[in-house]
Amino acid sequence: MKMIKAIIRPEKVSEVLHDLAEADFPAVTKIDVFGRGKQRGVKVGNVHYDEIPKELLMLVVQDDYKDDVIQIISKTAKTGNGSFGDGKIFVSDVEEVYTISSGSNTL
Template sequence: MLLLRAIIRPEKVKEVLDALLQEGYSSVTKMEVYGRGKQKGIQIGDVFYDEIPKEMIFMVIEDGDKEKVKNIIMEHARTGENGNSGDGRIFISPVDEAYTISTEDEGL
């Protein structure tokens, strides 16, 4: 199992979630986050924004689904034909164990 965390632009969340659901990936958790990437924030006029609002999507997926899910998110979170700075990041980490609280079942 893998934990996939995607940090994306808030305006792309619905598109990404709809695409995941259409492909059968309905189990997600999302939350509002704030941060900055390599560009260290943005300056608009005289105002400097060093914490940009984003959304983080969390998913635990089977190892064999990694490429498919990653590609869905990349395709639907990207802005413009070639993407733009600030479109986000995807992090994938191993998950050793997962349990359903109500049934105490192990796994997904």
């Protein structure tokens, strides 16, 4: 299984969640986060914004579906002009999963 973590623009969250659900990937954890990329924030006039609000979406999928989920997030979260700050997607292996209510290993 794969853990997919996507950091995206807040204004794209609803659309990404909708497209994931439509593709039968409804189970997602969403977390408000703040950060900056290579550009070290944003300068507007004389004000420098060092921490930009973003959303972190996390989901776990079977290995066979990893590319599908990445494609959905990439396509939907990208702004029309493909701007800096559209986000990042991180993929890592999941070794174990346990359901708290039953204690069972669900892999």
